Amino acid sequence: MARVPRNSVSRTARLATLPIGYGARQTIGLGKRVGGASAEAVTAQIQEQTAAQIFKVLGTLKGGAMKVGQSMSVFEAALPEELVGPYRTALTKLQDAAPAMPVKLVHKQLTEQLGSRWRSYLRDFDDTPVAAASIGQVHRAVWKDGRPVAVKIQYPGAGEALLSDIAQLSRVMRLTTSWVPGLELRPLLEEIRERMREELDYTLEATMQRQFAAAYADDEWYAVPNVLADTPGVIVSEWIEGIPLSRIIAEGTNEQRDLAASLYLEFLVAAPGRAGLLHADPHPGNFRLLPDGRLGVLDFGAVNRLPEGMPAAMGHLLTAAVDADADELLAGLRAEGFVRESIDVAPEAVLDYLSVFVEPLQDNAFQFNREWLRSVFNRINDPRSPNFSVGIKLNLPPAYLLIHRAWLGGIAVLCQINGVAPVREIINDYLPGSDLPPV
Incomplete structure (x- = not known):
C-alpha cells in the first residue's frame, strides 16, 4: 500500500472505480454466457472479483471510506444471505486485515514518533502487521523488559483522509436527509466531526485505554491491555492473545x-x-x-x-x-x-x-x-x-x-x-x- 490518498478528488476517483469495475465485469460476464458458460459460474466469478475490488479500494483509501466498509461488515447480518454471502469474507477482512503500509514507511513513522533509537526498547519488532484497519495498523514486538507488546501506528495522511471523507459525508447527508422531518442534522454533523477528530488523537486514545485498564484491572471476565508508551501517532500496549x-x-x-x-x-x-x-x-x-x-x-x-x-x-x-x-x-x-x-x-x-x-x-x-x-x-x-x-x-x-x-x-x-x-x-x-x- 502506498501513501493514503488525502484529497477529495483523488479519493472520489478511487471510489468511482467500484461501480465502473462492476459494470465492466458484467459486460465481460455477458460475453462469457453468450460463449456457453453457465450463468451460475459467471455470477460467482463476478461476485468474487467484485468482493476483491471492494476490499482493495476501501482498504487502500483508509479513513472514512474504510470505516464505511467496516460498518458494512457489521451490518451484513441485516441483509439477505443471497445478497451479502459472496462479499462476507472480503468485508470481514476490512475489520483488521486491510492492505498495510510498506515497511520503509512503518520504520519512518516509528523514527518520527519514538526517535531514532526506537529499536532499543522495541525489540524483535515484526515488520509484518498483525492487523491493519482504517486509521492505523498493529505490529507485534517485545518491550525492553521482555513483555510482548502491540505497537499501533497511525497511517501518515490518515487524518486528512478521514476529515475529507467526513466533509463529503456531510454534503451527502444534507442532500439525502432534507426530506426527513424529524432529524435535526446540523448539530449531529458537528458531533460526528468532533468525534472523528478525537479518533485521530492517539494520546487521547491512550488516556482512555488507561482509564479502561484501571477499571478492569485483575477482572475475572475481562482483559484490557495496559499502555506502556504513547505519542500522537503511536501506542505501545501489552499484548493479549485470544x-x-x-x-x-x-x-x-x-x-x-x-x-x-x-x-x-x-x-x-x-x-x-x-x-x-x-x-x-x-x-x-x-x-x-x-x-x-x-x-x-x-x-x-x-x-x-x-x-x-x-x-x-x-x-x-x-x-x-x-x-x-x-x-x-x-x-x-x-x-x-x-x-x-x-x-x-x-x-x-x-x-x-x-x-x-x-x-x-x-x-x-x-x-x-x-x-x-x-x-x-x-x-x-x-x-x-x-x-x-x-x-x-x-x-x-x-x-x-x-x-x-x-x-x-x-x-x-x-x-x-x-x-x-x-x-x-x-x-x-x-x-x-x-x-x-x-x-
Missing part, C-alpha cells in the same frame, strides 16, 4: 458463541457505570476470547465519556417500551430530544415502531441471529409500512450519537455471533433506570 470474535462468528462452538455474546453485551452495557466510558467501536476485530474465558477488549479510539454512567433515561425508555406504556414512552423520547416538539406522532405508533427492538427483553434469555435482525430491518425500512413514516419522524440527539453507534453496532455483532445471552438480566443489572419485573 480468538478474534470474527473467527468465533465464522466457526465457533455453541459454548463459545454463548459465552462471547454474554460477555460482549455485558461489557457494552456495564462499562459506562464502571469506567465512566463507553467503548463505541464494537466491531468484532476489537474483541478477543482469551484461553482463560475472559473477553479481551482492544482499540479505544472511539470512546464516549460518560462520567455519570449511561443516561438513566435509557433504562426508563426501555422499561416503558417493555411495559407497553405508550404515553410514558413518547413523553420520555420527547424529553431526551428523540422526538422534536414540532413533530406530531401518535404514542401508539411510536410504541409499535419500537416494540420489535425490545423483543430480546421479553424473556430471560434471547438468541440474537441474522434472521431476527433481517426481520427488524425489513419491518422498519419498508416504505409501504406505517412504521416507515414513524421512523422518519425520530431524531438522533448529538449526546446519543456514540451510544447509538455502540448499541446498534453491538446488536448487529451479537446477531453475527448467534449466541444466547441473558439480555433482560444484564439490562436490569447494569443499565440505570431499568426496572423490568421478573418474567
Whole structure:
C-alpha cells in the first residue's frame, strides 16, 4: 500500500472505480454466457472479483471510506444471505486485515514518533502487521523488559483522509436527509466531526485505554491491555492473545458463541457505570476470547465519556417500551430530544415502531441471529409500512450519537455471533433506570 490518498478528488476517483469495475465485469460476464458458460459460474466469478475490488479500494483509501466498509461488515447480518454471502469474507477482512503500509514507511513513522533509537526498547519488532484497519495498523514486538507488546501506528495522511471523507459525508447527508422531518442534522454533523477528530488523537486514545485498564484491572471476565508508551501517532500496549470474535462468528462452538455474546453485551452495557466510558467501536476485530474465558477488549479510539454512567433515561425508555406504556414512552423520547416538539406522532405508533427492538427483553434469555435482525430491518425500512413514516419522524440527539453507534453496532455483532445471552438480566443489572419485573 502506498501513501493514503488525502484529497477529495483523488479519493472520489478511487471510489468511482467500484461501480465502473462492476459494470465492466458484467459486460465481460455477458460475453462469457453468450460463449456457453453457465450463468451460475459467471455470477460467482463476478461476485468474487467484485468482493476483491471492494476490499482493495476501501482498504487502500483508509479513513472514512474504510470505516464505511467496516460498518458494512457489521451490518451484513441485516441483509439477505443471497445478497451479502459472496462479499462476507472480503468485508470481514476490512475489520483488521486491510492492505498495510510498506515497511520503509512503518520504520519512518516509528523514527518520527519514538526517535531514532526506537529499536532499543522495541525489540524483535515484526515488520509484518498483525492487523491493519482504517486509521492505523498493529505490529507485534517485545518491550525492553521482555513483555510482548502491540505497537499501533497511525497511517501518515490518515487524518486528512478521514476529515475529507467526513466533509463529503456531510454534503451527502444534507442532500439525502432534507426530506426527513424529524432529524435535526446540523448539530449531529458537528458531533460526528468532533468525534472523528478525537479518533485521530492517539494520546487521547491512550488516556482512555488507561482509564479502561484501571477499571478492569485483575477482572475475572475481562482483559484490557495496559499502555506502556504513547505519542500522537503511536501506542505501545501489552499484548493479549485470544480468538478474534470474527473467527468465533465464522466457526465457533455453541459454548463459545454463548459465552462471547454474554460477555460482549455485558461489557457494552456495564462499562459506562464502571469506567465512566463507553467503548463505541464494537466491531468484532476489537474483541478477543482469551484461553482463560475472559473477553479481551482492544482499540479505544472511539470512546464516549460518560462520567455519570449511561443516561438513566435509557433504562426508563426501555422499561416503558417493555411495559407497553405508550404515553410514558413518547413523553420520555420527547424529553431526551428523540422526538422534536414540532413533530406530531401518535404514542401508539411510536410504541409499535419500537416494540420489535425490545423483543430480546421479553424473556430471560434471547438468541440474537441474522434472521431476527433481517426481520427488524425489513419491518422498519419498508416504505409501504406505517412504521416507515414513524421512523422518519425520530431524531438522533448529538449526546446519543456514540451510544447509538455502540448499541446498534453491538446488536448487529451479537446477531453475527448467534449466541444466547441473558439480555433482560444484564439490562436490569447494569443499565440505570431499568426496572423490568421478573418474567
